[in-house]
Amino acid sequence: MKPTSTNANNRNNRYQPALYGACLALMISTFLLLFAGGMVTSTNSGLSVPDWPTTFGKNMFLFPPSMMKGGIFYEHGHRLFASLVGLLTVIIAVALFFFQGRRWLKMAGISALVLVIVQGVLGGMTVRYKLPISVSTAHACAAEIFFMLTVMLAFATSRVWGQVPDQPLRWNLPEQFLALGLCIVVFLQILVGAVMRHSYAGLAIPTFPSAFGELAPPFWNFGIVVNFSHTRVGASLVVLLSAALIVFLLRSKAQARGVKALALYLAMAVAAQCVLGMFTVWSGKAPVPTTFHLSIGALVFALAFLILLASHRLRLDGGANRSNLGYSNTKVTVAPDKAVPTSGALRA
Numbered sequence: 385m386k387p388t389s390t391n392a393n394n395r396n397n398r399y400q401p402a403l404y405g406a407c408l409a410l411m412i413s414t415f416l417l418l419f420a421g422g423m424v425t426s427t428n429s430g431l432s433v434p435d436w437p438t439t440f441g442k443n444m445f446l447f448p449p450s451m452m453k454g455g456i457f458y459e460h461g462h463r464l465f466a467s468l469v470g471l472l473t474v475i476i477a478v479a480l481f482f483f484q485g486r487r488w489l490k491m492a493g494i495s496a497l498v499l500v501i502v503q504g505v506l507g508g509m510t511v512r513y514k515l516p517i518s519v520s521t522a523h524a525c526a527a528e529i530f531f532m533l534t535v536m537l538a539f540a541t542s543r544v545w546g547q548v549p550d551q552p553l554r555w556n557l558p559e560q561f562l563a564l565g566l567c568i569v570v571f572l573q574i575l576v577g578a579v580m581r582h583s584y585a586g587l588a589i590p591t592f593p594s595a596f597g598e599l600a601p602p603f604w605n606f607g608i609v610v611n612f613s614h615t616r617v618g619a620s621l622v623v624l625l626s627a628a629l630i631v632f633l634l635r636s637k638a639q640a641r642g643v644k645a646l647a648l649y650l651a652m653a654v655a656a657q658c659v660l661g662m663f664t665v666w667s668g669k670a671p672v673p674t675t676f677h678l679s680i681g682a683l684v685f686a687l688a689f690l691i692l693l694a695s696h697r698l699r700l701d702g703g704a705n706r707s708n709l710g711y712s713n714t715k716v717t718v719a720p721d722k723a724v725p726t727s728g729a730l731r732a
């Protein structure tokens with residue numbers, strides 16, 4: 385039988401274990417890289433290696449490991465690990481582009497590649513310009529977006545993505561708005577957190593939950609405004625929005641089990657994040673809880689984004705077709721009477 389374009393598409397869009405494995409490795413190594421990068425700031429090692437792209441005038445890959453001590457260990461180790469993540473990203477972006485059929489996923493691979501390059505340059509600029517707040521903040525936020533992209537790649541190339549059953553109409557508008565709103569609020573919270581961290585305002589209000597013995601600070605300056613916005617206002621908004629979204633998703637009778645599981649993970653991540661934030665303050669910014677707080681912040685962002693992504697999954701994959709682990713981007717390979725309407729497919 386002559387191969388149709390649908391068959392060709394299905395071949396390209398199959399679940400590919402090697403590709404999934406690589407994306408999973410990228411996601412895990414990016415999470416570790418976030419932690420390693422956080423430790424650079426948390427231990428004040430940002431300028432332990434004063435030059436870039438060289439390390440003490442040497443090719444960074446030839447720098448002797450025996451000299452990686454103290455702050456150099458954190459700073460140079462972060463650079464080496466980042467190079468590994470960069471290499472993995474190049475391989476995955478090329479593989480997605482040539483061996484994978486979904487257009488949006490190709491674009492996601494290219495975006496990850498562009499972002500990892502931008503991130504490398506931003507990292508270099510933080511060193512060259514001696515840690516300016518704007519560049520360090522951009523580097524911190526780009527890191528969280530990059531991690532979110534790697535989670536998306538791992539999720540979209542996994543078997544789970546295609547195995548979600550065919551019933552299409554599981555999302556109602558409040559859930560979608562809440563998912564979108566939560567992504568925006570968490571990103572703003574991360575942005576304010578990064579400004580606070582890099583302007584050394586993490587302890588501008590040195591107590592929690594009271595602020596200088598009161599509910600709201602009795603006096604204000606830049607550091608206190610940023611700190612209050614993050615530790616009280618932003619944190620409350622994140623908790624309220626995520627609680628509303630989680631309740632909606634868990635109570636919905638039609639919602640897929642996988643999405644309910646994501647909602648539970650989000651609940652755990654937000655709770656852990658708040659506890660870690662409090663320990664960051666109570667411990668006077670001890671490096672380990674502070675750095676875990678930064679990393680779990682990235683996880684909260686990634687989980688909120690995954691829920692949003694799941695709500696748009698049918699649209700992203702081009703409609704109703706689920707015949708080949710759900711990976712085809714062609715519109716009709718199921719019988720027309722069983723085909724799912726794609727317009728309004730996200731409404732309950």
Ligand code: HEM
Binds near residue numbers: 577614654660
């Ligand atoms: C619940 C949502 C929260 C999220 C998503 C979040 C996220 C973040 C992130 C990503 C950073 C680091 C930014 C960077 O440099 O890359 C940060 C910093 C910080 N966060 Fe949070 N945070 C949350 C809640 C809290 C709470 C409840 C507290 C305190 C009670 C808190 C206290 C802090 C402090 C003190 C820093 C600065 C650490 C430093 O100066 O090194 N956060 N937050």
